[in-house]
Amino acid sequence: NKIEDDYVMGEALGKGKFGSVFLCRSKATGVEFACKTLPKGEETVHKEVEIMQHLSGHPGVVTLHSVYEDAESFHLVMELCSGGRLIDEMTKEGRYSEHKSANIFKDLMLVIQYCHDMGVVHRDIKPENILLTASGKIKLADFGLAMRIANGQSLSGLAGSPAYVAPEVLTGDYGQKADIWSAGVLLHGLLVGVLPFQGDSLDALFEAIKSMQLDFHSEKWQSVSKLARDLLERILTRDVAARITAEEVLSHPWMMFYTERTL
Ligand code: ADP
Ligand code: MG
Ligand code: MG
Numbered sequence: 001n002k003i004e005d006d007y008v009m010g011e012a013l014g015k016g017k018f019g020s021v022f023l024c025r026s027k028a029t030g031v032e033f034a035c036k037t038l039p040k041g042e043e044t045v046h047k048e049v050e051i052m053q054h055l056s057g058h059p060g061v062v063t064l065h066s067v068y069e070d071a072e073s074f075h076l077v078m079e080l081c082s083g084g085r086l087i088d089e090m091t092k093e094g095r096y097s098e099h100k101s102a103n104i105f106k107d108l109m110l111v112i113q114y115c116h117d118m119g120v121v122h123r124d125i126k127p128e129n130i131l132l133t134a135s136g137k138i139k140l141a142d143f144g145l146a147m148r149i150a151n152g153q154s155l156s157g158l159a160g161s162p163a164y165v166a167p168e169v170l171t172g173d174y175g176q177k178a179d180i181w182s183a184g185v186l187l188h189g190l191l192v193g194v195l196p197f198q199g200d201s202l203d204a205l206f207e208a209i210k211s212m213q214l215d216f217h218s219e220k221w222q223s224v225s226k227l228a229r230d231l232l233e234r235i236l237t238r239d240v241a242a243r244i245t246a247e248e249v250l251s252h253p254w255m256m257f258y259t260e261r262t263l
Contacts, residue, residue, distance in 0.1 A: 003068040003075045007035065014085070018144065024077065033065055036076040044144060045074045051120055051143045052076075060111030062131065062141040081139050083132025090127055095193040098225055102258030104138060105187055106250065111140045112183060113246035116176040121155065122146050125182035126164045127189065149175060162202060163195050167210050167238045177240050180249070184235030191228055192220045196236065210238070227254035 003024075010023035010032075019038040026033065038045045052064040063079040083089075086104070090096075096104070108130065115122055122143065129142040145159050154173035158165070166181035168174040188196040197212060199205030214236060215221075216229050231254045237243040249255065 001068070002070060003035070003077075006068075007033070007077065009035070016142070016144075019073075023080070032080050032082075034078045034080045036078060038074045038076070040072055040074065045076075048144050048146070049074075049076065051146045051148065052078075054148070055115060055118055055120060055143070058111055058114045060107060060114065060138060060140055062139045078141075079139070081131035081141070082134045083136055085128055086130040086132060086138065087127035089132065090189060090193075096190045098191070098228055098254075098258045101187065101190040101228075102255060103260060104190065105183070106255055106259045107138045108140070108183060108186070109246050109249045109255075111138075112179055113250065115140070115146075116179070116246055119148050119150065120146050121149060121174075121176050122179050123155075123159045124161060124164075125179050125186065126161050127186055128161075130186075162205055163197060165206075165209065168240050170206055170210060174240070177243050177245070180235055180243055180246060183249075184232060187232060187235065191224050191232070194220070225254065225258075227252075227257060230254065 006028065007024040007026055010025065012020060013023055013034055014021045019036055021034050021036045024033050024035040025031070049064065049067055052061070055061045056063060062081065065077045065079060067077070068075040112122070112125070122140065123145040124142055129140070131139045131141045133139060147155055149155060154175045156173050158169060160169060160178075160182065164182040164185045166174060166178040169178050185195055185197070188194075196214060197205060197208040199208050214233065221229065231249065231252045234244045234252070235249065244252070
């Protein structure tokens with residue numbers, strides 16, 4: 001079948017580096033989905049599909065519903081996240097309370113832990129790729145840069161978005177811990193409303209990522225708890241071996257204190 005046989009296309013939901021994402025509706029059931037259309041010649045689409053299928057067992061991963069192929073493109077029909085992107089919510093909100101930050105970050109860490117347990121490094125953790133459902137639950141999206149790695153294997157080569165990229169990605173071999181760093185950059189954004197590493201040029205930004213120390217004495221940190229600062233320090237540690245894992249983040253006292261208890 002062609003995609004037009006099974007779905008009616010609707011408005012654009014977003015535009016990425018390689019493709020566009022449109023709202024679509026199943027002709028058979030009336031259910032709405034998101035359709036990511038990727039032009040052919042982009043060989044990574046097979047990997048993106050394979051990794052989404054591999055990770056389909058977790059509620060925090062955007063579900064891939066079906067895939068279509070025509071002469072020009074691949075079409076990935078995915079679960080619709082109608083709550084939009086976390087980045088847009090962050091821009092509106094400015095800064096999040098510790099309570100709200102912790103609940104979002106816990107859900108993010110649970111899905112990252114799942115990816116890592118499944119041997120996947122996402123490599124593009126940022127709030128543009130974290131989507132929200134109608135009820136406000138987060139869903140990790142965009143596995144276009146994700147890689148499967150075997151135990152003990154490492155990756156090389158620059159990948160990701162400059163402001164979120166881990167220092168070891170800039171200089172050498174890296175693995176799952178690179179996602180933890182990126183998530184830490186995001187947590188900084190949630191807690192203080194700005195990203196930790198900035199620069200007027202790409203070189204200046206990368207220099208900051210490699211060497212800038214967080215200044216917890218500055219004004220913007222005064223309203224943030226010591227527990228949050230402690231967690232952030234353990235995540236934005238340049239020594240990869242010393243940087244904490246997703247599992248350790250989940251049992252950090254800040255998480256324990258600020259997330260809702262569920263039985
Ligand atoms: P790219 O690899 O080009 O960055 P993404 O997979 O990140 O593509 O999708 C681009 C944008 O499309 C997202 O930032 C988001 O705005 C929108 N989008 C992607 N997937 C969905 C989805 N399942 N539901 C709603 N919007 C989506
Ligand atoms: Mg994206
Ligand atoms: Mg992508």
